[in-house]
Amino acid sequence: MTFQTFLLKYGEIGIKGKNRHLFEDALVRQVRYALKDLDGEFEVHKSQARIYVDCEGAYDSDEVIERLQTVFGLVGICPVVRKADQGFEQLKKDVVAFMDEMYPDKNITFKVEARRSRKSYPLNSMEINCKAGEAVLDAFPEIRVDVHKPDVLLHIEVRNEIYIYSQIIPGPGGMPVGTNGKAMLLLSGGIDSPVAGYMISKRGVGLEATYFHAPPYTSERAKQKVVDLAAIVARYAGPIKLNVVNFTDIQLYIYDQCPHDELTIIMRRYMMKIAQHFAEESGCLGLITGESIGQVASQTMQSLAATNEVCTMPVYRPLIGFDKQEIVEVSEKIGTYGTSIQPFEDCCTIFVAKHPVTKPNINIIKKSEEKLAEKIDELVQTAIDTVEVIEVRRS
Ligand code: ATP
Ligand code: MG
Secondary structure, eight states: OOOSEEEEEEOSTTOSGGGHHHHHHHHHHHHHHHHTTSSSEEEEEEETTEEEEEEESSOOHHHHHHHHTTOTTEEEEEEEEEEOOOOHHHHHHHHHHHHHHHOSSOOOEEEEEEEESSTTSSSOHHHHHHHHHHHHHHHOTTOEEOSSSOSEEEEEEESSSEEEEOOOEEOOOSBOTTSSOEEEEEOOSSSHHHHHHHHHHTBTOEEEEEEEEOTTTSOHHHHHHHHHHHHHHHHHHOOEEEEEEEOHHHHHHHHHHSOGGGHHHHHHHHHHHHHHHHHHHTTOOOEEOOOOTTSSGGGSHHHHHHHHTTOOSOEEOTTTTOOHHHHHHHHHHHTOHHHHTSOOOOGGGTTOOSSOOSSOOHHHHHHHHHTTTTTHHHHHHHHHHTOEEEEEOOO
16 A cells, blocks of 8 residues: 555653754654655655655655654654545545555454544534544445444544544654764674664664774774664664774783783773763763673673773663663664674674683772873874774665
């Protein structure tokens, strides 16, 4: 079935009072962004606490729905058959044709719910309910009316044209991107960090990302995998500015100077510092990581405390209480899993100690870091100065 309009429903939370138009405008912007490169023309407009997408040209309804399902803030997507108003007799025919095509099996109950946005229409909502309902009953003897719990709630909305719909496809929920500032995602090639970015973005937060690359220990393909993951997350979060930092010299220097069982923690502290530098520079209000308590040695409560100690801005760890399986489920749902499990090393896996500390003592770690005094500031500065910036768009 081809639909000419999509009626978009959004939640009530966070849209009360003065913020309402900000929320709606951001949502309209995100809907336009989601549909921008599709075939067809889309007129997105808001009216009476709803958003409508009127479609023209050679568009594909399924593709439009798929894209709308990536727009945070939408709770429901209703595909609408839109007809010119050619009088009530024609409206009845259109409604009957709609029911016939949408529900080949007529062993269902239904109820008509009319809404007359154009008050000059000759029938009121009650009259439309009764007469359109009657027309459906006359056309299909098996169909029954159930006013309390109908299988199908058939909406007829009289605007300038007539809108007919009955389906509500769930949207992703959340808040429109852009209503809650921006944060810096530490994005690796693993399963967790893309999911973490998705979850924070779902609350209306725009994303930038930083990836620490260690050529030649990590390959170009490992970097490409991170770009690919950012492009998948960008389907939901909007375009992502990705900073690719060459971390090799810092890693080698830490490797040479510090106890190997502390390598990961010290490296993670430098990653946080550098990511924070870029975050501050571009107006991000926090950092995001894919850490989860106890998942690996560098994510025990003590390790997290040691990593966190270098951060002056809030660090958001949306997966902190998730089991791996729960994270995998989200990554499958959002489409990053298949890319995340491609077997290219990310930079952490090269320099891992056989027996990393699991309960690092912050004073001992700081003592070890003193051994880096001679060159580390210069190496960090070089890493910052040589950053490669990639503007990642949705894939
Ligand atoms: P992931 O699946 O996200 O890679 P992980 O289970 O491999 O996570 P760690 O390697 O300990 O866990 O990394 C914890 C977090 O640190 C990651 O979720 C990510 O946010 C960040 N991180 C780790 N390595 C990198 C990297 N090379 N570049 C950017 N961020 C990284
Ligand atoms: Mg990792």
